[in-house]
Amino acid sequence: MILVKNKRKTILWKIVKEKITELIKREISQIEASLQRLTISQHPFINQVSEYVLFSGGKKIRPLLCVLSAKSLNENIRDHIYETSLLFEYLHVATLLHDDVVDSAEFRRGRKAARNLWGNQATILVGDYLYAKALRLASSLEKAEIMHAITETTLLMSEGEILQLLHLDDTYISEASYEEIIFRKTAALLACSCKVGAILGGGTSSQIDGLANYGLKLGMAFQIIDDLIDYTSTETGKDLGKDFREGKITIPVIFTLDSASEEEKKELISLLKKRDPSQQDFQRSVEIIERNGGFQKSFEKAKNFVSQAVESLETVPESAYKDALLYIANYLLERKK
Amino acid sequence: MILVKNKRKTILWKIVKEKITELIKREISQIEASLQRLTISQHPFINQVSEYVLFSGGKKIRPLLCVLSAKSLNENIRDHIYETSLLFEYLHVATLLHDDVVDSAEFRRGRKAARNLWGNQATILVGDYLYAKALRLASSLEKAEIMHAITETTLLMSEGEILQLLHLDDTYISEASYEEIIFRKTAALLACSCKVGAILGGGTSSQIDGLANYGLKLGMAFQIIDDLIDYTSTETGKDLGKDFREGKITIPVIFTLDSASEEEKKELISLLKKRDPSQQDFQRSVEIIERNGGFQKSFEKAKNFVSQAVESLETVPESAYKDALLYIANYLLERKK
Structure with missing residues (x-):
């Protein structure tokens, strides 16, 4: 495939890239038009809260993956x-x-988070409603395989949420536990989006598995990059990473705790555990992680998942849609924010 | 049917009743044995919270209706x-x-409510988990008709929860709105339990509709009786009804507001709106409702739904299981607590 195996001349690459991003934009706008068309509920309040979150500028990556996989x-x-x-x-x-x-x-x-506008009660219930709505939509497809994939995924995800809550203060989380968490939190749903798209596209079982695996590996890479830029994207002297502020242990920290000196380990942990950390605390953590190669190793890990995602598409025939899937995987590694 | 159409001699009735309650007990203990056997999750914490609520002495009425309908x-x-x-x-x-x-x-x-033991966070997430688990179980049946019924019901229910939240302080709720609320809150799931049982039992479409309708009417009667005994079951001078304490407008109040004098209406509303009502306030409300026939009318309404439930079973052949369903409907009206 163009993006991976060869390096063509810059000008040719630019044309290809433009075509792919155009295709992606077109598909996203179709998805957004559908979202505008579809009635969420007969009740204005439910619509208001749902629309607030559905039209909040998210990238619609999950529907996009489903559509591209199918096409x-x-x-x-x-x-x-x-x-x-x-x-x-x-x-x-x-x-x-x-x-x-x-x-x-x-x-x-x-x-503002929805709960800040409508309160926790309505937010819990509208969450339940949207979940029910999703399952309703899924069941209208009348395909046992799809229903199976989706219910398996939501079960994994909700179990993952609970495990994450229980591990909240766990400093010595292993790389394997981290992978398990991000699989359930992010990768499982991306995998499911691709899988369902592949089923709807009438794929063979190896194509369905291939696309599901693409989604899974993409999801892993996506979350790692997310956790990485939580440290690296903030403007110096201006903001703290959210994960750091919350004392959440993510992959850059895990790699650092693996290789740092006892002294640095202790310091990083105490910085992460601070109730109200300062900009200096954050900067100091970034330094420790940087010195121990925590960012570099995280990036390599993401890159490795991207390669696996790309390889998973072997069974999928060449097309502009496959190119788009490959582009998304590679583009991930260029994310800075 | 024995229970409805004729009045046999007391001694014969006693034997029949014993047989039916024995059958019901046997089915419930089979359901409970299944519940013991089934693994909720691989994770002890999820099991602990789930088991706390699943084994809290509820009557397992929904599984029972499903089993009896199927059988x-x-x-x-x-x-x-x-x-x-x-x-x-x-x-x-x-x-x-x-x-x-x-x-x-x-x-x-x-x-103690689960949230009082494990906090709101875990309670929300274990709720999500059990919901996902239910859908997972449903999807393993691989029947589009069942999935359709269940997702339709959960959608109705979650929408109902939101509407109830929005109507919380609404004193002038109509009888029709009340019916809509209890349909979504209680009757829809009972109807669905019977419907799915009927589908699994291989019923004809008129049998499936009949059993679904039985569950629906039973659910309506069930909730009305529940709302009624919230006023009538408390020991005089000892306790307040929960709905009254929360200022919730239920059917005995609706009937009373329909027919009471302006003075009584005002008094009842102000009693219901009190922040911290006393035992005397509660007693006074009971008096006003009683004088206006609010309890009697509510009971008649429940009785009417029970008759409809019983009629809905016309298409179901005579059997001990049908007798059990009829017994449950009639038994409802004898509930005192």
Whole structure:
């Protein structure tokens, strides 16, 4: 494939890239048009809260993966695919709403969290509603395989949320536990979005497995990069990483605790455990992680998952949609924010 | 049918009644044995919270209705039905957990509410988990009709929860709105339990509809009786009804506000709106409702739903299981607590 195996001349690459990003934009706008069209509920209040979270500028990555997976196997799939793909956005947003209540979050995607506007009660219940709505949409497909994939995934995810809550203050979380957490938190739903797309696209079982695995590895890479830029994207002297502020142990810290001196370990842990850490505390943590190669190792890990994601697409025939999937995987590694 | 159409001699009736209650007990103990056998999760914490609510002495009415409906159509249905029926208990308990968080409940079924032991966060997430578990169980049946019924019901229920939250302080709730609320809150899930049982029992479409309708009307009667005894079951001078304490408008109040004098209306409303009502306030409300026939009318309404439930079973052939369903409907009206 163009993006991976060869390095073509810059000008050719630019044209290809433009075509791919155009295709992605087109698909996203179709997804968003479907979202506008679909009635969430007959009740204005439910719509108001749902729309607040559904139209909050998220990238609709889960529906996009579902659509691209389906189209990579069947370019002429019916337009119904856009509506169907939204079920993954509903599921995602439902978990965000409950997360925000569980974490007492003040903000989400740069805006006030829904719970700050409508209270915890309504937020829990609208979360339940969107979850039910997603399952309703899924069941209308009348495919046992799809229902199976989705219910298996939501079970994994909700179990993961509980494990995460229980491990909240666990400083010595292993790399394996971290992988388990991000698999359940992020990768499982991305895998499911691709899998359901592949099923709807009429894929063979090896194509379905391939696309599901692509989604899984992409999800792992996606979360690692997310956790990485939580440390590296903040403007110096201006802001603290959210994970650091919350004392959450993510992969850059895990790698650092693995190789740092006893002294540095103790210091990093005490910085992470501080109730109200300062900008200096954050900077100092970044230094310790940087010196121990924590960022570099995290990036390598993400890169490794991206390679695995790309390899998983072997069974998928060449097409503009496959190119888009490959592009998304590689683009991940360029994320700075 | 024995219970409804004729009045046999007391001694004969006693024998019949004993047989039916024996059958019901046997089915409940099979359901409970399944519940003991089934692993909720690999994680001790999730099991601990789930078991706390699942084994809290509830009557397992939803699984029971599912099993009886199935067996009324196919006595030799496989034992798998007991496991399957549990999905309705999971769904029910999931809504109770979220309800308790939404209502900041201190107690549930005479014990501390789960949220009082494990906090709101874990309670929300274990609720999500049990919901996912129920859907997982449902999807393993691989029947689109069942998945459709269940997802439709959970959607109705979660929408109902939100509407109830929004109407919380609404004193002038109509009889129709009340019916809509209790349909979503209670009757829809009972209807679904019977419907799924009927589908699994291989019923014809008129049998499936009949049993679903039985569950629906039973659920309506059940909730009305529940709301009625919230006023009438408390020991005089000792306790206040929960609905009264919370200022919740239920059917005895609705009937009273319909027919009371302006003076009585005002008094009843102001009593219901009191922040911290006394035993005297409660007694006074009971008097006003009693004088206006609010209890009697509520009981008649429940009785009417019970008749409809019984009529709905016309398409179901005579059997001990059908007798049990009829018994449950009639027994409802004898509930005192």
